[in-house]
Amino acid sequence: MKNTILFTSRHFQLEHLADGVYAAIHNLRSEDGWAGCNAGIIDLGDRTLIFDSFESPEAASDLRDAAENLTGRKVHTVINSHPHNDHFWGNQAFTADVDIISTTKTQELIATEGPADAQYYRDTTQKRLDDHKAQFANAHDEATRGHLRLLIFYDQALIAILPGLQIRPPNITFIGDLYFNGPKRSAKLITFEGGHSKSDAILHLPDDGIVFMADILFIDIHPYFPDGSPEVIQHILAEVRKMQAKTFVPGHGPIGQASHLNWMDEYIGTLNSLVRDAIHRGATELEIDKIAIPREYEHLIMPTFFPANLKFLYQRQITSGAGLVI
Numbered sequence: 001m002k003n004t005i006l007f008t009s010r011h012f013q014l015e016h017l018a019d020g021v022y023a024a025i026h027n028l029r030s031e032d033g034w035a036g037c038n039a040g041i042i043d044l045g046d047r048t049l050i051f052d053s054f055e056s057p058e059a060a061s062d063l064r065d066a067a068e069n070l071t072g073r074k075v076h077t078v079i080n081s082h083p084h085n086d087h088f089w090g091n092q093a094f095t096a097d098v099d100i101i102s103t104t105k106t107q108e109l110i111a112t113e114g115p116a117d118a119q120y121y122r123d124t125t126q127k128r129l130d131d132h133k134a135q136f137a138n139a140h141d142e143a144t145r146g147h148l149r150l151l152i153f154y155d156q157a158l159i160a161i162l163p164g165l166q167i168r169p170p171n172i173t174f175i176g177d178l179y180f181n182g183p184k185r186s187a188k189l190i191t192f193e194g195g196h197s198k199s200d201a202i203l204h205l206p207d208d209g210i211v212f213m214a215d216i217l218f219i220d221i222h223p224y225f226p227d228g229s230p231e232v233i234q235h236i237l238a239e240v241r242k243m244q245a246k247t248f249v250p251g252h253g254p255i256g257q258a259s260h261l262n263w264m265d266e267y268i269g270t271l272n273s274l275v276r277d278a279i280h281r282g283a284t285e286l287e288i289d290k291i292a293i294p295r296e297y298e299h300l301i302m303p304t305f306f307p308a309n310l311k312f313l314y315q316r317q318i319t320s321g322a323g324l325v326i
Contacts, residue, residue: 007066011035011059014066015255018208020045020184022070023249024063026054028221028301029150034157035059036086037251040212041067042205044182047076051203051212052251053090053100056161060090077101077180079189080170081214082197083109084227085117087251089161091168101178102170103191105199111169122162129155147303192216192239195232196224196251202240209246216240219253219260222297222305223267226312230268237261253301270294271306275313288314 007014010032012024020043027033036055041048041063048071053060067075080088080102088110091100102110132155136148178189188204196215203212215224216236223233240248241261248256278288293306300306 007069009059009062009066011054011056011062012039014041017210017247017249017255018205020071021205021208021210022066023212023255024054024066025254026252028252031153031156033059033153034161035063036089036157037215038249038253039063040203040249041070042187042203043071043184044180044187045184046182047180048073049180049187049203050075050078050094052081052087052214053078053093055086055089056157057090057093057164058161060093063090064093074098079201079203080106080110081202081212081251082106082200083113084197084215085114085121087214088114089118089165089167091170092166099172100168100170101172101174101189103199103201104173104175105193106197106201107170107173109198110167114167114169118162118165118167121158125155125158125162129159143298147301150301192232192236194229195236196228198227200228200236202236204243204245206243209244210249211240211243211245211247212249213240213251215251217248217250217256217260217264219250219256219263220299221252221301222303222309223264224302224305225271225309230272230309230313234265234268237265267297270297271309271313275310275317279314279317283314285311285314 012026012035015023015025017023022041024039026035026038034056037052039054040051048067064075075098078094078098078100083106132148132151136145139145139148176191180187185205185207189201192200200216202214202216216233248260250256274291288310289307291310293303
């Protein structure tokens with residue numbers, strides 16, 4: 001069951017997945033939408049969980065208010081699924097008595113690399129915005145203009161977010177799996193290392209048949225591989241299939257079904273095949289960078305991820321000297 005909830009935010013749309021379970025879907029195509037990723041609200045019956053806190057503290061404040069309105073209680077715990085800034089910069093919107101949980105490795109990376117990462121964006125975003133605006137002015141086809149428009153929205157969001165941003169690392173960490181048990185439902189945080197990032201956690205609600213996948217799953221958007229391993233992602237997808245869930249909330253994109261796990265698998269296989277065939281033809285890295293997006297993926301958002309993924313796979317293959325796993 002998926003119904004729009006009567007809590008409105010310019011940053012996200014709420015979808016009702018089950019009694020007490022909601023997905024907050026980033027308004028990706030709106031210049032006012034600063035969420036940066038998808039998130040979740042889970043009512044355990046005696047506690048309220050938030051799965052990922054968005055990129056923008058302002059969007060996270062709306063998420064907090066939505067959770068309190070929907071469950072009738074204060075947020076108890078925020079989960080950070082992995083150490084990419086679009087999933088944890090919103091932590092500061094929650095008061096100090098709200099626990100923030102992540103894997104031990106994610107906490108270490110947020111604490112050690114988070115401040116430098118934020119400073120990088122402070123130093124570079126204005127120039128990138130200027131470049132994107134110039135490219136937009138010179139673009140003629142609507143597909144290119146549409147993509148550049150999204151990049152401009154993103155740059156503008158960062159410029160608005162960064163002056164007041166404070167990096168708040170998780171204060172509770174775990175290794176392996178972590179269980180939450182409440183009178184209304186149970187939930188299980190499951191760790192996978194090295195899939196999309198150096199440390200990824202997904203949240204399984206077994207009684208509801210729902211999995212919050214974070215960036216192990218992208219829908220209608222090119223996935224991003226260079227900080228992890230697509231082969232590990234394929235392994236994770238195989239493990240998730242065993243859960244026999246029916247509803248999957250991706251890190252980016254609309255709510256999915258089991259068929260979207262297969263789509264993600266096929267995307268990885270297709271890119272692996274493209275790179276392997278190109279290497280067999282003796283292609284250089286420059287030639288890899290010019291491989292066209294296959295027709296079945298031309299509609300996907302964030303086409304710049306496609307050449308980045310190919311280059312990443314090419315470099316891994318050349319370095320290892322071994323055949324790519326499909």
